[in-house]
Amino acid sequence: MPVKIAKAEKYDVKLLTPLIRDAIEALGLNLRGKTAILKPNIVIPAKPKSAIITHPAVVDAMINVLKEIGFEDIVIGEGAGLGADESSVFETSGYKKLDKKGVRLVNLNKAERVEIKWKYDTLKIPKIIADADLYVNLPKMKTHGQTTVTLSMKNQKGLLSNADKMKFHKWGLQEPLVELAKVVKPDLIVVDAVEAMEGEGPLRGKSKNVGALVVGTNLVEVDMACCEIMGINHNEVEHIKIGTRENICPEKPDLPGDIGDVKTSFKRANENYGHILNVYSWRNPYACSMCIDSFSLAVKSAVRNPKYWLTFIPKFAYLALFKRIDIIQGFHAKIPDEHGRIICLGDCTKKIAEESGFVYVKGCPPKSEDILEALKKAK
Numbered sequence: 295m296p297v298k299i300a301k302a303e304k305y306d307v308k309l310l311t312p313l314i315r316d317a318i319e320a321l322g323l324n325l326r327g328k329t330a331i332l333k334p335n336i337v338i339p340a341k342p343k344s345a346i347i348t349h350p351a352v353v354d355a356m357i358n359v360l361k362e363i364g365f366e367d368i369v370i371g372e373g374a375g376l377g378a379d380e381s382s383v384f385e386t387s388g389y390k391k392l393d394k395k396g397v398r399l400v401n402l403n404k405a406e407r408v409e410i411k412w413k414y415d416t417l418k419i420p421k422i423i424a425d426a427d428l429y430v431n432l433p434k435m436k437t438h439g440q441t442t443v444t445l446s447m448k449n450q451k452g453l454l455s456n457a458d459k460m461k462f463h464k465w466g467l468q469e470p471l472v473e474l475a476k477v478v479k480p481d482l483i484v485v486d487a488v489e490a491m492e493g494e495g496p497l498r499g500k501s502k503n504v505g506a507l508v509v510g511t512n513l514v515e516v517d518m519a520c521c522e523i524m525g526i527n528h529n530e531v532e533h534i535k536i537g538t539r540e541n542i543c544p545e546k547p548d549l550p551g552d553i554g555d556v557k558t559s560f561k562r563a564n565e566n567y568g569h570i571l572n573v574y575s576w577r578n579p580y581a582c583s584m585c586i587d588s589f590s591l592a593v594k595s596a597v598r599n600p601k602y603w604l605t606f607i608p609k610f611a612y613l614a615l616f617k618r619i620d621i622i623q624g625f626h627a628k629i630p631d632e633h634g635r636i637i638c639l640g641d642c643t644k645k646i647a648e649e650s651g652f653v654y655v656k657g658c659p660p661k662s663e664d665i666l667e668a669l670k671k672a673k
């Protein structure tokens with residue numbers, strides 16, 4: 295099945311609706327049924343223009359097309375990342391207003407689940423996905439510090455229960471994404487690449503204008519096409535490389551037409567660490583994204599909260615400018631060769647913290663207040 299690239303200049307529902315309709319027609323898809331589930335990427339509550347999340351205008355347009363076809367019961371489902379404020383996911387991200395269109399917004403972290411068999415024994419997926427006539431995967435095109443890119447394969451991680459999300463990281467993340475792609479297959483994929491994210495994705499990168507929607511049905515093939523647009527060799531993306539080896543996609547993405555005017559070059563995330571001045575947060579494939587990003591989210595929350603302006607902020611500014619702090623997290627966390635004072639984030643690092651006498655912040659993932667307290671105490 296080919297992949298269609300539709301040029302989309304802006305987030306205008308009137309513009310996006312015919313683009314999606316035409317792409318489905320060009321792909322020759324016969325989408326029929328009554329119930330549909332749409333799975334955007336809303337890993338944390340974030341404003342639509344932040345480039346962190348699938349823009350609600352894309353989902354709005356998708357709903358229009360499904361209603362035209364005759365779908366009656368349409369659900370938008372997302373299970374935000376570990377530690378995200380689930381209560382404000384749909385409100386902050388501009389999705390709440392879509393319930394006026396008669397669709398239901400469902401927190402997949404609380405959804406009823408059914409067990410399916412997969413390589414690692416059994417997996418619990420939302421019943422709503424298993425039961426729906428149509429499952430549409432609507433990822434955001436972003437770079438990612440652990441997996442190089444986050445596209446349709448990675449977006450499926452939001453279907454998992456929190457317990458399975460954590461297990462994914464224990465198993466190494468990339469291979470489980472491929473195994474998930476073998477057992478949960480969307481009927482349609484629409485990637486939001488109107489405003490994508492480059493650099494320190496998935497949460498701290500910069501907006502990158504691509505001006506396109508990427509539409510297809512095969513997870514690996516669509517992600518390969520996206521890599522081509524991003525100027526990233528798909529063989530450098532471990533889960534896509536494994537996917538091609540496992541024969542769950544064609545050898546090359548079938549890209550109709552010339553993609554010359556949407557092809558670009560994305561800055562990648564630093565795959566070793568992220569840093570703010572002299573505070574380094576080390577990447578680890580066995581750490582959950584919410585642990586990796588909990589540090590920068592904690593600093594952001596302190597900047598917004600007057601309670602910390604006279605306490606944490608001066609202290610942090612001093613440490614970041616004149617000292618060095620290294621933050622490690624996740625299973626199998628390693629002590630970097632060169633480091634300053636080490637802070638161990640999250641329950642996974644308790645052992646290494648105890649053995650080496652490092653500062654330890656409990657939690658799974660740790661709470662912002664606890665991280666800020668640990669930084670305040672760091673000498």
Ligand code: SF4
Nearest residue numbers: 582585640641642658
């Ligand atoms: S402590 Fe962090 S890395 Fe470990 S399981 Fe919890 S969220 Fe994941």
